[in-house]
Amino acid sequence: PSMTGSRLGQPLDQLMQLDLPEINGLHLHNLCEQGFDPLARTVAAIEPYLSAHKGRFQWLNLGGGHMLTQPDYNTEALIALLKRLSSDYAAQIYLEPGTAIAFDAGILVGEVLDVTDNDGPIAILDISATCHMPDVLEAPYRPAMLNEASEDGVNVTLGGPSCLAGDVIGTYTFPDMPERGQRLAFLDQAHYSMVKTTTFNGMRMPSIAIWNSQTDALKLVREFNFSDFERRLS
Structure with a gap:
């Protein structure tokens, strides 16, 4: 979803230039069947924007594509990240259900x-x-x-x-x-x-x-x- 030329979403560098006072939440989705590390890199990329608008967002949706049910998924790091984001930005944090909840299910x-x-x-x-x-x-x-x-x-x-x-x-x-x-x-x-x-x-x-x-x-x-x-x- 975050590839060059994608029709989905708004590039972050463009978003940084916009003044949208009526927006009270941020939704991002650029993962697909990924572990924790790509999510950590994504959050690091958007944190300058979040910090610049601290106290403005009531919610933050981190999208889907998180392979939470895989044995090697770093759930402890995920929990720590979600708690920190919620605390730092006083926002409700969402993760979307994705492939992980039905992975390897059904023939x-x-x-x-x-x-x-x-x-x-x-x-x-x-x-x-x-x-x-x-x-x-x-x-x-x-x-x-x-x-x-x-x-x-x-x-x-x-x-x-x-x-x-x-x-x-x-x-x-x-x-x-x-x-x-x-x-x-x-x-x-x-x-x-x-x-x-x-x-x-x-x-x-x-x-x-x-x-x-x-x-x-x-x-x-x-x-x-x-x-x-x-x-x-x-």
Whole structure:
């Protein structure tokens, strides 16, 4: 978010030149899946501005992107920083919930519909990168697949069933060529997939289910069908 040319926010050097007496809080967000040190550098960068307007701000929002649930996150340093900021500037301090609270939660399960070859093995799944896991194309990134084989095996490109030429999840290694009907599970899919799914091409959204790892019980929460696509049309 703080890269050169970003449409988000106001560059700090420009903010320093503005007189905005009606503003009583400051919101910053320039982290993404980061530890404590980048936050400390960010706070150090904005403190001259905070000091110049000491007593003016009632709240300070440090945004999201803090990987608080990671074992190596320096929580003690974070707590000390938040306490100091609150004390020094008499402001309410906020941290936004982010990926950390749902990190490694949720899997997206798909099924192989067809296998083909076009300058390499291809498997078509019933899940779509553009419809069900759009961050694969937007970020972009390659989602981890459960039980992916090591380097030895067959490299297969996995694609979705939509008409979009770029509806490709990625290339994965299998012990053997996957077969029709074989199920595949992609990991860490809870935090963005459900809120960003689309019904492009009339694609059905994935059913939502809760699995109890202790009892192996599976509870179906919701299923979707073509009527959900129809209701979204203008």
